[in-house]
Amino acid sequence: MPASKIFTGFRALGYVSNHIPLQVRHHRKHKENYVITCVGKSFHTYNCSKLGIVSISNTHQDDISCLAVDANLVFTGCRNKVQAFQRGKQVLRTYEGHEYPVHLLLPFGNHLISVDTGSNVKVWDIHSEGIYLEMNFDNSGFQVTAVMHPHTYLNKLVLGSKQGTLQLWNIKQDKMLYVFEGWNSAVTCLEQSPAMDVIAIGLADGQIIIHNLKFDETVMKFRQDWGPVTTISFRTDGHPMMVTGSTIGHIALWDLESKKLKSQIRDAHEGSVVGMQCLPNEPLMVTNAADNSLKVWIFDQPDGGGRLLRQRSGHSAPPNKVQHYDNNGKNILSAGQDSTLRSFSVIHDKHNKSLGRASYDKKESKKTGLKKDRYMMPPITQFSSDTSRQSDWDNIAACHRGKCLVTTWSFQRSTMGAHKLKHPRFDEDPKLKLATALCTDISPCGNFVVIGYSTGHVDKYNLQSAIHRGCYGETIAHNCSVRGIAIDGLNQITITAGLDGEVKFWKFKQKNLIDTCHLKCCISDILLHRESAMLAVSLDDFRIMIIDTDTRKIVRTFQGHHNAITDMTFSPDARWLITASMDSTVRTWDLPTGKLIDCFLVSSAATSLSLSPTGDFLATSHVDDIGVYLWSNMTLYTFVSLRPLPEDYEPDTLELPATQYERKETDEEDEKDDKDMDDYELSEFKSPEQLSDELITLSLLPNSRWQNLLNLDIIKKRNKPKEAPRVPKSAPFFIPTIAGLEPKFASIKDDTEKETKSRISIGNLEPLSELGKALMADDLDYDKILNRFKELGPSAIDLEIRSLSPEGGGSVKAMERFLMFCNHILYSKNNFELINAYLGLFLKVHGDTIASNPTLCLVLETLSSCHLETWRNLQDLFTQNTCMVNYLRTATL
Template sequence: MPLASKIFTGYRALGYVSNHVPLAIRYQEKTKEHYVITSVGKSFHTYNCSKLGITDISDRHEDDITCLVANDRQVFTASKNVIRAFHRGKQVIRTYEGHQRNVHLLLPFADHLISVDEDSCVKIWHIKTAELYLEIGFSNSTFQVTSLVHPVTYLNKILFGSKQGTMQLWNLKSNKLIYSFTGWKSKITVLQQAPAVDVIGIGLEDGRIIVHNIRYDETIVKFSQNWGAVTTISFRSDGHPIMITGSAPGHIVLWDLEQKRIKCQVRDAHRSSVSGMYCLLSEPLMVTSSGDNTLKVWIFDMPDGGPRLLRQREGHSAPPVKIQHYGENGQNILSAGQDSTLRSFSIVHDKYNKSLGSALFHKKRLKQPNLTKEDIKMPPITAFAAEPRRESDWDNILACHRGRRMATTWSYLRSTMGKYKFDHFKRSRDRENHHDTTATAVEVTSCGNFGLIGYSSGHVDMYNLESGLYRGSYGTPTAHNCAIRGVVVDAVNQVTVTGGADGTLRFWKFKAKQMLHELKLDCFISKMILHRESAMLAVSLDDLSVVVIDMETKIVIRVFSGHHHQITDMTFSPDARWLITSSMDSLIRTWDLPSGKLIDCFEVDTPVSSLSMSPTGEFIATSHVDDIGIYLWSNKTLYEHVSLQALPDDFIPMLIENPSTCSKTHELDDEYSTEELDSLSSPYKSPEQISNELITLSLLPSSRWQNLLNLDIIRLRNKPKMPPKKLKAAPFFLPTIPGLKLKFASQKDAIENNKVASRISFGLKQNLTEFGKGLQNAETDDDFDNVLDNLKEMGPSSIDLELRGLAPSEGGSSQVLLQFVKMISHMLDKKQDFQLTQAYLGLFLQLHFNEISLNTELCEQLRLLYMKNSAIWEELQRQFSQTNCLIDYLRAAKF
């Protein structure tokens, strides 16, 4: 089956933490630690609550996860109408199928699992056998199930909440309705068991919170929040009578159940609805998650009893707009998102991720009352330039924002927004005429001292990043008479190139700001990038073509055409041999600059909004439209042989699925038996278990097989230099035994010697040895194993003698030779004793080359054996290359 891309393959996804699916909590008795589980689309992550370190990443689902729960042993997920049970938070061990609609509620209940679909069909499953125990049907018109809970100490009973605002208590063992609650005429969004027996916390869609005693059907206390529906409820269990609720806008409220009033509140705890909340048992800690891609741990140590943010993991809450590798080692990726934040993601480990903060107009105004971060937040970053050379001295990142004239500076080392904000027209006399002018392009020089800003009015300004002082403008008064689409500076600060929307490229002296040359392109310019080391400038045009210009000669050297939709981004490979482009038709193309041909093209799920290739050439990173993640694609040319021939004109790109947060190890449709489950939980695997996974070597000493092909040379080397001396003859009447030592023979020995001599003189043909007979009669795998065990016990000379005896001239036959080839094929199938297989096969071919060439059947068997052997060698070569690549990377990496 042909691969979709011969150069790139999916590696992993970055930036995913959580989504709108409520979190699940597990407590592991062995480690005495809580683990939180969050959904990230088609997979889920498991974190430890002590450090929020990721411990497990699940296999990839076919569809997005709609809900997940966990007990002390397993994790259960629902994806559409299929429910899956995961072992150790990774591998699927069981599936539960039977729902006709999508499942949206799950609840582990002792040895059973309760599931509810969108038609309010309730099914109870045996967890171990995956058999259906009971089914209860509700009508959505009268009782649409929206939540459920198992009241503590209520044996075999489940409480259901409905969209109509009523509740029902059912006994699952007898399949009977025990009691119906009148309700509160508002949709019940959440049911939560309180620390007290018989008490349930009920959250309603209209913002009311009811603490209800279901034993007597009495309301204990009522609360109301003005922020819309109650999304989640949790109770502290460390001795404080506190109930905590989450809301749709992301606020958290603490309610004092004894005094029946608000204890405190946390505004903007999350940027979107609080989807999950859990107070750890007997600890002053609380874990919350939200659809804003954040997971937070709070500790209750504030003077007013409120929570304080202890630790968090977060990613972009809105899709990234621009990404770029930072640094020479390629281990960090800068990403600017539509949430107006600038973040750095590490491809080595998630613990190195960090946020550079949100873009704010006036950060000091946050101290004013009734003023939130959203009120002073700047528009998202549309383009930025970074230079790590002077990061420890001053701000080293320059960014422009959507629809704003102002350009901002950022410090990567301090992980904060810089102190300078550049606006050319702020103090200009004609600032009234530039209300609609925006900053469209930015550039930071390779020395890190200067930043250049291009505007939609055609101005290009230069600023000193250390002092923030204005250092002049290009052109009189503007560099172009149209909007600036790109600004670049060469590696030695000698030439500046500006690109206008009208298709004009102008080359300027960097310091004197005098125009050196003007190049008119055939169409309007949309984007431009520069590879400083090679002085290659790539410019994308509105006619969907890309031109490559040599900055030294200032001429067009390559024109690439073939895009059918708008080009979104471009990037060069580190050696400037490839130009990689993306477009709105979801295609990623790789162009070879020396040949000027398209050498690779593949399709992704959604259009690429930005891409960047690492300075080491190991990965390309892509961000996509309406996707908050960043995807890494590994470069296969670094660890295996890849043919880089040009693609034909009728080439049809194939679709590659975006990589998940981990590699796919098991198919989700596979189910494991009890024995297989035990093997999954055990870390040890015997050689027989891994025979189909790895290639193993024999434990025999190398002297048994290493010199099989050199026995003739060894015999020649060990041949004595002087012939043996002839012994003095004994009297003729005393018979002797032939040999180097003088031995007298008895009359019986003399008779035997005469028989042997006479037998040799008659030239009788030799018979097969025990090894040859066993090989000739071998039919099953066990027979071949017995013959092989016999061969392993022999020394090199004995093996050579046995293999010579297989020839027809030595008492063997063509059938025995064919049997030996089948034995070698059997050894390759087992993937064991690999070095013995190669040694035996080499000696066999050396001894019987002439007989093999004359036998058609034997040649055909050897051809099949060659294909099998070549496949194993290719797999070994791939693993060796991949391992060497990984070792070289770890040697060069700086942790």
């Protein structure tokens, strides 16, 4: 039994890069560069032209520790195992043998060098997966931290160590050739320069050494004051430039001719620059960092520096709040602890966008840079949005941690708004200086926003002009913190909830108190479903109460969580309430029955969740996780039994989805992996007979041969002329003649001379047709009979079927044999539409005869059960395809 009956993992959004250095490969056929980044248990492949995602690899058992690429394969290290991926997705080969986690990989011709944390170096044969050579080092004497192959050095490797020394090895002879003494600092990275015999060595003390291996001489030295050198790259587009990265996110550009610092890119990333690669023969450079970003830089500045050309990024800190934005469920708004507000698309990552970072002064923030921005605001804790007036003015209002200031945002313009809502009382009264905006809601008309504060005040503002439109209550709405605010769907009632357990109902316009509902526990949050007027209230004792806002009464109470409830969401029809708690459970409650119908555990507690307005996806965010996870609602695609769960139900853990949907082991068909463009593998041909066990096949005959069999009599009647053709009257002087070489006069016959027709019924005297004889044969050949039917036209088929009855020259036995013939074809699942047309005509013509004959009725019962089973299989296929087409049609609107 699955962990959840309703939800299954679909995919994760917002992942771009992590602390593993990127890798760049050039595709000769495509003539394009591709960059590979790691996102935890899988890696992504992007094209460098537009940073569009090309492929997503299959999921590893654990997080990837290192990446490497060659012309055909992508190599990954995971724990003590190395895997080779073909086409950036399919696992082609596996290399096992390390005792410690692998942290360095280097493709070396037909071999692969892997180094683990125990400084065990293995040389693998890529194709045979066997070990060609193994070298062991002692971490206390030589801990391997970097490895590279110098150009033109056949079978040679340079190994850098934490102790600062370097060693040159011949892996073919398993012999150490030379030891470089080093510079009394740990080696962090090694990079080949465009010049032969010369490499760049990055050290932990910030030094960059340009060293000649052939003569063991230092050509030049540089030092960056930003800490250890994390990565090095050289430009190959004709400019003698070296680029280095640092742990604080700065990038330095060094002029190798003048031997000085040429330029620098400050705050290129918010974290350590872990990966950097200058594209071959292009003034472009790609970088990645642990801040979940991938950037492409172009060197076109007057000082030789680089500017940001394009980027892909996600949250650099976990999201606090996620919420679906529009009524189509395509976009998800996410507010992160990095003070940014982002929109993620469930359709494609190219539609993702950032609305920017919250700032007190955006202009000054741009001048000083984002990393040292002293105007940055605290993270967003709560926000509300509405699409009614998104084209006219700001349509998102956000509360910030520890601040009474509420900011506005525009989704359409993808930026922070100009208004910052704050009442003057919070500056004038010293007692209110520690006030905090805790909750907010935008009216359905999109004109107003209502804000609740920790001081008990509730203010109403106009979104367009930011003018204060009054407050609820004489001075304060509650004598405690306001934990929740909701506005009904008609702009008639405003609902506020206080920490003391009071839920108050106010007139939206007049701001007069209508009613108060007293609860016996502190309130933590509320959620209103505007269409059904159902209000969900979460309490500090881990219970959830449902209040009908029309009657102001409690209609449901749910209890089962064992820790604080973090978020709630309604289904579009308000039948379900889905809740998340710090006990790491996600529970689905059925409102009509008041029972728990689904519950599952997650590895880390969900901090926020939102069900799409179309009900197809559930979006969740989790503790210490920068991703937004999508879960599919299985009730839209298949039948799900929604029986209540027992009270002693123990939930199972449901794994968080990966960055792409993966088929489970129980699926009947495994997903076919993409093949390399150079390798063409022919799929095995399956005949219609072989497919009959899986599918139902059609005859592929023209529709005119079978579609109108049931309406053939109507067609003949419609096509029959209304009047018989008349012979034109001859003129009195005209004598009819016979055509020929010699014209002759035709003899005039008397109109009274007519042939008399026989009144004898010859139906029983007619012999059986060829098909009738084939049906009455001792050894029935159904395929031969079917092929004969296929050769006939509609009128001939009608005549053959009518002649099977005793009145048409046939017999009851012939009719029984025809029904057996239909049963056989239906059971074989071939020519499905053809046999249904023949059977329909047969039942229409001979219905009375069949009803009066017990033998034919018995055969027809067997045929009916076979037909019903076959139709059910076909109906299931129709239903699945119709559901998928409807989903794709609505998803692309």
